[in-house]
Amino acid sequence: MTQVEQERELQAQFDAVVARHDRIEPRDWMPEGYRKTLVRQIAQHAHSEIIGMQPEGNWITRAPSLRRKATLLAKVQDEAGHGLYLYSACETLGVSRAELTELLIEGKQKYSSIFNYPTLSYADVGTIGWLVDGAAIANQVPLCRTSYGPYGRAMIRICKEESFHQRQGFELLMTMMRGTDAQRAMVQESVDRFWWPALMMFGPPDDASPNTAQSMAWGIKRDTNDELRQKFVDMTVPQAERLGVTLPDPAIAWNAERGHYDFGEPDWEEFAAVVRGEGPCNAQRIAHRRRAHEEGAWVREAASAFAAQQAAAQQAQEVSA
Amino acid sequence: MSAAAGGVRGEWPLWEVFVRGKRGLNHVHVGSLHAADAEMAVRNARDVYTRRNEGVSIWVVKASDVTASSPDEKDPLFAPAGDKVYRHPTFYDVPADVPHM
Ligand SMILES: [Fe+2]
Ligand SMILES: [Fe+2]
Numbered sequence: 001m002t003q004v005e006q007e008r009e010l011q012a013q014f015d016a017v018v019a020r021h022d023r024i025e026p027r028d029w030m031p032e033g034y035r036k037t038l039v040r041q042i043a044q045h046a047h048s049e050i051i052g053m054q055p056e057g058n059w060i061t062r063a064p065s066l067r068r069k070a071t072l073l074a075k076v077q078d079e080a081g082h083g084l085y086l087y088s089a090c091e092t093l094g095v096s097r098a099e100l101t102e103l104l105i106e107g108k109q110k111y112s113s114i115f116n117y118p119t120l121s122y123a124d125v126g127t128i129g130w131l132v133d134g135a136a137i138a139n140q141v142p143l144c145r146t147s148y149g150p151y152g153r154a155m156i157r158i159c160k161e162e163s164f165h166q167r168q169g170f171e172l173l174m175t176m177m178r179g180t181d182a183q184r185a186m187v188q189e190s191v192d193r194f195w196w197p198a199l200m201m202f203g204p205p206d207d208a209s210p211n212t213a214q215s216m217a218w219g220i221k222r223d224t225n226d227e228l229r230q231k232f233v234d235m236t237v238p239q240a241e242r243l244g245v246t247l248p249d250p251a252i253a254w255n256a257e258r259g260h261y262d263f264g265e266p267d268w269e270e271f272a273a274v275v276r277g278e279g280p281c282n283a284q285r286i287a288h289r290r291r292a293h294e295e296g297a298w299v300r301e302a303a304s305a306f307a308a309q310q311a312a313a314q315q316a317q318e319v320s321a
Numbered sequence: 322m323s324a325a326a327g328g329v330r331g332e333w334p335l336w337e338v339f340v341r342g343k344r345g346l347n348h349v350h351v352g353s354l355h356a357a358d359a360e361m362a363v364r365n366a367r368d369v370y371t372r373r374n375e376g377v378s379i380w381v382v383k384a385s386d387v388t389a390s391s392p393d394e395k396d397p398l399f400a401p402a403g404d405k406v407y408r409h410p411t412f413y414d415v416p417a418d419v420p421h422m
Contacts (some may be wrong), residue, residue: 027389077372084369088353091335097355098332154352161373303357304333310358 018219023149026092034218037211038148039093040109041220046086047104047111051285053079055119056128064122071168072125078165082158089150105290113271114197116279123176123183123190129169131191131198131236137162138232139202147219170239177244184244191240192248199263200271202229208268230260237261335384336362338369340376348380356381 010029017024024030053076060076063069087097103109114132119125140162143155176183203209203225215221223231233252240247251264273279333355339348351370356362362381371379406412415422 074372077368081369081372084354085352091353096332150352300331300333300357303361304331307358307361 018147018217021145021147021219023152024147025149033214034220035093037215037218037220038151039090039095041215042086042090042093042151043095043100043103043109044111046083046090046100047109048115049079049083049086050104051111051115051289052132053083054285054288055115055117055281056125058119059122059125062122068122068125068172075129075165075168078161082161085154085157086151089148089154092150101293105286105293107277107286110275111285112201113274113279114201115285116274116281117193117197118281120193121186121190123173123186124194126169126172126176126187127190127194129165129167130173130239131169131194132201133162133165133169134236135198135201135232137166138228138235142222142228145222151220170243173243173245187243188245191245195248196266196270197274199229199232199266200274202226202232204268204271233261233263333357336366336381337384337387338362338366339380339382340366340370341378342375343377348378351375353384359383 011031014024014028014030014034017028024034056072056079057076060069060072063072087100090100091097100109104111114135119128137159140155140159144152144159146152146155173187176187206212206224206226209225212221212224216224237247237252249264251262253262255262274282277283334357335353336356336359337353338351340351341348354362354365354369356365359381363379366379366381370376
């Protein structure tokens, strides 16, 4: 068999696996474009979890009660875990963790634009749980069935934990809405700031998302950006009503004909600017991640040195025994 | 030695993590992580993979020590089992009214 024939056969096998909605595993042959797309998407997803610790981590020392503090700590720790599951999935594609960290702190790989917005009050902890984790869930649930095995398995673990994230956020906001006028105003102000950026989390509209078709053909993505955005709006509008907040979009209205809520168009200029690095916190987020990485260098080196010393001592003991 | 312990760019080695969900079940592969040595790998695995009582026991194995059956998950090693349907209970016809079968 010539190499061309061999490649064609491998491609046919790969296509057959994807067509029957089976999973591709790390040691299978895969087209180079599939591998590259996955590395980019999973890395971006991992980076989002890691950078996503910062906006909320900002409030840990100023939580209003021990209960809220324990909750927020557990939530932020979960996000670190999500980042690690995803880095581990990404590494099965032949990239190293160190390489991925480097790409992030050098600004060569992206993370979700939502984390470039600041958290200005404790209500933002609730709003992030409700809207940002809510949008993440809408994005991630279909990814549990993605064609790449390790990615799908990481998503299943993550989705199980996200429901706690969203519920604690909603509960926090409900508690504040039962409080004083000032607390209610704080919730409304927070929702006003996060609503549109949350909608942007699903990415550009379908007609401006050139990679979607290929990703869907490969079974990496299961739904388009606009489909997921609509699903999120449909789930969230009744929750907002129950909470008693007003979503900052006068175009929101039930459309009986479509069986969906209508809603307005996010400011895609703003989205593009944040993705380009011009959001309110881009520089701060990366600088913080870089500092944490660099200040941790001595810990990594010391642990390696200790491990090497222990291994050498054990070897010497075995030789003498 | 430090190069061996450090690996690429001074990176800690990769460990595969296996968790026993509860007594009576096998250890199951759950993912991987980096750690300087086995002891640290177990401690990290506890924090990364069992934050909600997902396990009662953890194994870690250096990823470089794993030997796999073949480069392809669709493995000729398992092909002989494919045509031995008689190893499965559904191969045998038993009337539906036979109790406890
Ligand atoms: Fe997360
Ligand atoms: Fe989350």
